[in-house]
Amino acid sequence: MTLTSAPGDPLAHERDHLTASRAALRAMRADVEALDIADVTANWVNAAVLQGQIDERIKALADLAHTPLFFGRLDFLHTVGAESAEGGEGSSFYIGRRHVHDADGDPMVIDWRAPVSQPFYRASKKDPLDVALRRRFGYTGGELTAYEDEHLSDPAEASQVSALLQREIERPRVGPMRDIVATIQPEQDEIVRSGLGGTVCVQGGPGTGKTAVGLHRVAYLLYAHRERLARTGTLVIGPNDSFLHYIEQVLPALGELEVKQATVGDLVAHVEVRGADDPRAALVKGDARMARVLRRAVRSHVSMPTEALMVVRGSRRWRVPAYELEEIVRELLDRDIRYGAARDALPQRIAHSVLVRMEQAGEAPDDRVQDAVARNAAVKAAVKAVWPPVDPAKLVHRLLSDAEFLAEHADGLLDADEQKAVLWAKPARSVRSAKWSAADAVLIDEAHDLVARTHSLGHVVLDEAQDLSPMQYRAVGRRCTTGSATVLGDLAQGTTPWATRSWAEALAHLGKGDAVVEELTAGFRVPREVIAYASRLLPDIAPGLTAVESVREAPGSLVVRRVADDLAGAVVQACVESLAHEGSIGLIAADARIPVLAEALDAAGVPYLDPGAETTWDARLTLVPASLAKGLEYDYVVLDEPSAVVDGEPDERTGLRRLYVALTRAVSGLVVVHGAELPGQLAA
Ligand SMILES: Nc1ncnc2c1ncn2[C@@H]1O[C@H](COP(=O)(O)OP(=O)(O)OP(=O)(O)O)[C@@H](O)[C@H]1O
Numbered sequence: 002m003t004l005t006s007a008p009g010d011p012l013a014h015e016r017d018h019l020t021a022s023r024a025a026l027r028a029m030r031a032d033v034e035a036l037d038i039a040d041v042t043a044n045w046v047n048a049a050v051l052q053g054q055i056d057e058r059i060k061a062l063a064d065l066a067h068t069p070l071f072f073g074r075l076d077f078l079h080t081v082g083a084e085s086a087e088g089g090e091g092s093s094f095y096i097g098r099r100h101v102h103d104a105d106g107d108p109m110v111i112d113w114r115a116p117v118s119q120p121f122y123r124a125s126k127k128d129p130l131d132v133a134l135r136r137r138f139g140y141t142g143g144e145l146t147a148y149e150d151e152h153l154s155d156p157a158e159a160s161q162v163s164a165l166l167q168r169e170i171e172r173p174r175v176g177p178m179r180d181i182v183a184t185i186q187p188e189q190d191e192i193v194r195s196g197l198g199g200t201v202c203v204q205g206g207p208g209t210g211k212t213a214v215g216l217h218r219v220a221y222l223l224y225a226h227r228e229r230l231a232r233t234g235t236l237v238i239g240p241n242d243s244f245l246h247y248i249e250q251v252l253p254a255l256g257e258l259e260v261k262q263a264t265v266g267d268l269v270a271h272v273e274v275r276g277a278d279d280p281r282a283a284l285v286k287g288d289a290r291m292a293r294v295l296r297r298a299v300r301s302h303v304s305m306p307t308e309a310l311m312v313v314r315g316s317r318r319w320r321v322p323a324y325e326l327e328e329i330v331r332e333l334l335d336r337d338i339r340y341g342a343a344r345d346a347l348p349q350r351i352a353h354s355v356l357v358r359m360e361q362a363g364e365a366p367d368d369r370v371q372d373a374v375a376r377n378a379a380v381k382a383a384v385k386a387v388w389p390p391v392d393p394a395k396l397v398h399r400l401l402s403d404a405e406f407l408a409e410h411a412d413g414l415l416d417a418d419e420q421k422a423v424l425w426a427k428p429a430r431s432v433r434s435a436k437w438s439a440a441d442a443v444l445i446d447e448a449h450d451l452v453a454r455t456h457s458l459g460h461v462v463l464d465e466a467q468d469l470s471p472m473q474y475r476a477v478g479r480r481c482t483t484g485s486a487t488v489l490g491d492l493a494q495g496t497t498p499w500a501t502r503s504w505a506e507a508l509a510h511l512g513k514g515d516a517v518v519e520e521l522t523a524g525f526r527v528p529r530e531v532i533a534y535a536s537r538l539l540p541d542i543a544p545g546l547t548a549v550e551s552v553r554e555a556p557g558s559l560v561v562r563r564v565a566d567d568l569a570g571a572v573v574q575a576c577v578e579s580l581a582h583e584g585s586i587g588l589i590a591a592d593a594r595i596p597v598l599a600e601a602l603d604a605a606g607v608p609y610l611d612p613g614a615e616t617t618w619d620a621r622l623t624l625v626p627a628s629l630a631k632g633l634e635y636d637y638v639v640l641d642e643p644s645a646v647v648d649g650e651p652d653e654r655t656g657l658r659r660l661y662v663a664l665t666r667a668v669s670g671l672v673v674v675h676g677a678e679l680p681g682q683l684a685a
Pocket residue numbers: 166169170179180181184185186189205206207208209210211212213214491525526631632633634665
């Protein structure tokens with residue numbers, strides 16, 4: 002292996018290729034900019050659509066100064082055919098974030114997602130996949146400054162851990178999350194490139210790259226199934242806005258601008274959420290049994306017809322007896338279609354019965370007559386009486402405020418205590434004035450789906466899944482009924498009262514019981530010493546889970562400091578020391594301690610940000626409530642009073658899990674500052 006930073010001959014050659022590739026990219030962009038669509042389309046609507054597509058393409062062809070055009074090179078032992086190499090044949094390829102070709106259409110840079118790029122991520126000494134040379138490039142400020150070679154087919158060369166990978170992870174940074182396209186690892190690549198047809202669930206400890214893998218999988222799927230997913234849509238679901246803000250640049254940096262992001266709350270925002278449930282109520286409302294209660298409640302609106310229906314047309318009267326109407330209604334109920342769809346079908350079914358009678362009487366009615374009968378006032382009135390419209394929010398409002406109505410539909414599903422837990426102590430007067438909770442909004446979403454089918458997307462990535470309730474899994478699942486999902490999570494980081502206990506159970510609620518569960522155990526974020534310290538909590542918070550094996554040694558990365566008094570002062574001091582390093586700093590503390598620490602930082606004149614705000618080189622310290630730390634990372638973390646983090650949760654196990662999350666946010670160093678005793682597992 003060679004790690005070169007002095008400009009030698011090969012480096013000069015590679016730089017020449019970089020210069021030529023950039024020129025080719027500029028030419029590609031100029032070609033698109035020069036397109037004249039006036040001849041192609043006369044219709045202004047088409048022209049506007051086409052111009053929009055062209056503008057997007059121009060944007061996608063931008064040469065970003067700090068995003069290297071290629072990061073790797075593969076030399077194969079044999080020539081590769083055009084089919085897998087984006088149109089060009091050859092035995093040597095440069096791998097980058099996007100495809101670049103020269104004036105003849107021959108590729109200068111191959112998209113990392115193309116089939117020919119796959120050996121860049123998968124080839125090993127054991128299985129070289131016809132690769133003679135794998136070269137990784139190192140950049141400094143957009144300049145190509147180093148390369149690292151592996152001669153995979155040379156038995157004399159020993160395999161080694163990539164120094165560039167290590168450098169890439171440890172590079173101090175601020176700002177949003179970056180892509181890992183240059184250094185995706187083989188086990189991650191397997192997940193990234195798994196097919197669109199199946200759902201994949203990834204269990205992985207902190208910093209194993211779950212989020213990164215999920216985002217790269219979307220980028221890969223969009224490349225491999227561009228047209229289908231453009232039609233059906235893709236969505237990334239994350240736990241909160243600050244997390245979504247942190248990850249939002251990754252896909253655009255990979256050239257994918259169309260992927261939507263949302264929290265589960267955004268998906269079910271049918272009502273304004275202004276209230277909160279106590280844990281007991283939230284637990285019952287999030288339980289999958291509520292889906293059955295809602296189903297019964299929705300269907301209870303259907304009543305069996307008791308009277309015959311009389312339809313008058315001209316001088317004739319047609320009578321459909323009650324028993325026949327009942328048959329129609331029963332058949333629709335049995336067919337298990339959505340409540341609203343059945344309601345829409347009912348007038349036509351009734352009209353059909355009338356038509357049969359007309360035919361029996363010697364008339365020859367056509368489709369127009371059937372439509373007219375379906376719209377007849379008597380038919381409409383009958384439909385309204387038998388199958389009235391259901392307003393999902395009103396229905397949930399009634400379930401939560403009317404004990405009798407709830408008891409009727411929860412019979413045999415929820416016991417008396419559970420029913421009491423979900424009923425509002427003070428029923429709201431109307432849908433508008435109700436103090437809806439997050440769990441209520443999910444119930445309303447379920448009711449919506451019972452009335453009218455929810456639109457399904459082509460692919461959904463669900464991150465930090467372990468915190469979802471069964472009802473939330475269902476809400477996500479109905480958004481990918483005809484598509485697939487990537488479910489990412491860590492059972493040890495579940496901090497809700499309904500946190501996922503087993504992936505099999507969660508996947509069943511999602512409606513993807515046949516998903517494959519993969520495990521990632523190599524840790525990229527957290528250095529060995531720090532992850533070993535945090536993993537002492539594992540036997541208590543998730544017995545049976547494999548501890549993360551860090552890929553990085555960073556001696557001195559863990560400091561545990563006990564202070565006798567002025568805890569806040571000592572914490573501020575630790576932040577100031579951390580600020581002496583380059584990169585981002587996170588001060589993580591129990592939510593209840595945030596005001597005290599904010600005051601101490603203000604008093605010391607140390608500026609800080611909230612988790613939603615983007616760090617810059619001038620503002621690198623973020624004050625993070627422990628409840629928002631999940632999924633985030635900082636180069637250096639100062640953790641305030643671990644016992645307060647544990648005590649901030651309703652039970653000890655959740656507290657220790659919250660602490661586990663807080664302990665695993667650091668890339669380069671963690672300083673734990675405590676005044677009280679540490680939790681037993683961490684005390685030396
Ligand atoms: N193959 C890789 N090459 C370089 N960096 C990587 C690689 N895989 C992961 N990382 C980095 O490791 C860090 C952690 O990744 P990520 O946030 O995806 O982990 P996670 O498993 O989602 O963690 P958590 O459970 O804490 O949410 C990120 O900075 C990511 O860029």
